[in-house]
Amino acid sequence: xxxxxxxxxxxxxxxxxxxxxxxxxxxxxxxxxxxxxxxxxxxxxxxxxxxxxxxxxxxxxxxxxxxxxxxxxxxxxxxxxxxxxxxxxxxxxxxxxxxxxxxxxxxxxxxxxxxxxxxxxxxxxxxxxxxxxxxxxxxxxxxxxxxxxxxxxxxxxxxxxxxxxxxxxxxxxxxxxxxxxxxxxxxxxxxxxxxxxxxxxxxxxxxxxxxxxxxxxxxxxxxxxxxxxxxxxxxxxxxxxxxxxxxxxxxxxxxxxxxxxxxxxxxxxxxxxxxxxxxxxxxxxxxxxxxxxxxxxxxxxxxxxxxxxxxxxxxxxxxxxxxxxxxxxxxxxxxxxxxxxxxxxxxxxxxxxxxxxxxxxxxxxxxxxxxxxxxxxxxxxxxxxxxxxxxxxxxxxxxxxxxxxxxxxxxxxxxxxxxxxxxxxxxxxxxxxxxxxxxxxxxxxxxxxxxxxxxxxxxx
Numbered sequence: 001x002x003x004x005x006x007x008x009x010x011x012x013x014x015x016x017x018x019x020x021x022x023x024x025x026x027x028x029x030x031x032x033x034x035x036x037x038x039x040x041x042x043x044x045x046x047x048x049x050x051x052x053x054x055x056x057x058x059x060x061x062x063x064x065x066x067x068x069x070x071x072x073x074x075x076x077x078x079x080x081x082x083x084x085x086x087x088x089x090x091x092x093x094x095x096x097x098x099x100x101x102x103x104x105x106x107x108x109x110x111x112x113x114x115x116x117x118x119x120x121x122x123x124x125x126x127x128x129x130x131x132x133x134x135x136x137x138x139x140x141x142x143x144x145x146x147x148x149x150x151x152x153x154x155x156x157x158x159x160x161x162x163x164x165x166x167x168x169x170x171x172x173x174x175x176x177x178x179x180x181x182x183x184x185x186x187x188x189x190x191x192x193x194x195x196x197x198x199x200x201x202x203x204x205x206x207x208x209x210x211x212x213x214x215x216x217x218x219x220x221x222x223x224x225x226x227x228x229x230x231x232x233x234x235x236x237x238x239x240x241x242x243x244x245x246x247x248x249x250x251x252x253x254x255x256x257x258x259x260x261x262x263x264x265x266x267x268x269x270x271x272x273x274x275x276x277x278x279x280x281x282x283x284x285x286x287x288x289x290x291x292x293x294x295x296x297x298x299x300x301x302x303x304x305x306x307x308x309x310x311x312x313x314x315x316x317x318x319x320x321x322x323x324x325x326x327x328x329x330x331x332x333x334x335x336x337x338x339x340x341x342x343x344x345x346x347x348x349x350x351x352x353x354x355x356x357x358x359x360x361x362x363x364x365x366x367x368x369x370x371x372x373x374x375x376x377x378x379x380x381x382x383x384x385x386x387x388x389x390x391x392x393x394x395x396x397x398x399x400x401x402x403x404x405x406x407x408x409x410x411x412x413x414x415x416x417x418x419x420x421x422x423x424x425x426x427x428x429x430x431x432x433x434x435x436x437x438x439x440x441x442x443x444x445x446x447x448x449x450x451x452x453x454x455x456x457x458x459x460x
Contacts, residue, residue, distance in 0.1 A: 021102035032160030136199025321367035
């Protein structure tokens with residue numbers, strides 16, 4: 001499908017007599033507003049533009065942030081709120097019955113090649129879809145990947161127009177909304193790792209599902225949301241914190257998963273002063289069924305995951321070392337990854353590293369360098385056999401690597417409860433579908449209640 005050009009999108013908005021609003025941009029010029037002026041007929045859309053670059057001026061208008069930062073979500077939301085309220089105060093009486101008001105804002109920092117600073121920022125829009133209608137809001141965090149300031153500003157202008165256009169044209173089609181955000185750009189120039197929809201007109205949009213769409217459509221490599229389903233900015237949550245991560249299919253969550261986390265925290269507590277942040281991670285590869293994403297299945301897994309009270313991370317990383325390298329962008333503290341002992345054979349399998357420069361040795365090296373810890377949880381192979389870190393037998397080729405890592409204390413063996421040795425997700429899923437009520441004994445009580453109440457995973 002042919003994309004509409006950036007100027008054409010701006011021009012179409014300019015020709016809409018009932019869309020009228022303001023632009024407040026800090027940090028990279030008035031790049032979004034400029035598109036509307038360049039397109040022509042901007043007087044039909046633009047009530048005001050502002051750039052409060054001076055910190056004193058900015059603080060006097062929008063107030064100071066507790067964290068002292070200017071490029072942050074709270075600053076963006078203050079800008080949106082202030083400008084929208086001012087618009088309503090001054091123009092509602094004059095044209096409120098015929099106008100969908102909006103305020104667009106961004107606050108960004110442009111990158112510098114000489115200082116090796118990444119360009120990133122927050123963009124958002126507060127808007128009405130009908131005159132005197134509900135107030136809705138969309139905010140997003142972006143990264144501009146070009147090292148040239150001019151190209152960064154250009155990308156910001158394009159994605160800003162895309163957001164405004166999508167807000168008024170694509171909210172009824174969330175899939176198209178996400179894809180349209182990189183019209184006339186590509187993922188080599190822009191990354192969007194968080195987007196949040198709020199408002200009565202947007203209640204049909206599930207922010208967790210939109211996080212999935214960002215990852216699935218390669219707008220970002222990972223997205224995060226809270227146990228309550230609120231989308232989170234990864235950098236804010238992980239910054240300088242020790243992390244504990246459990247990857248799984250979680251279809252559904254079992255007592256084993258709970259015990260793995262508890263055993264890991266017990267082990268870490270004896271060796272760390274700081275309380276680690278726990279994440280449950282779903283890789284996008286585990287969510288593909290018959291070649292496509294099953295939204296309902298994804299939401300079922302997330303619903304039960306959230307009962308455990310930990311943030312949920314969706315990632316595009318297939319290999320553990322790729323995920324670990326990504327997390328290192330946000331913290332220099334210890335990153336502990338929990339694995340079942342059954343994954344050790346895959347961890348040291350050449351086949352999984354055939355597309356990695358340097359092969360297995362490079363992949364394992366990147367996984368275990370720095371402050372990495374791999375916490376190995378016992379796995380029951382049969383009624384009488386338990387696979388553990390202690391009795392794992394690598395093949396002749398990888399044995400020296402494995403022994404070297406053990407001597408470096410990269411691996412830690414975890415304990416487990418007897419009850420957690422008997423069942424795994426695929427068994428429980430089969431039991432649910434076959435109406436074998438004993439499945440409830442192998443999942444947390446909250447999970448069992450949720451599955452029954454909402455008829456999840458084929459429960460009848």
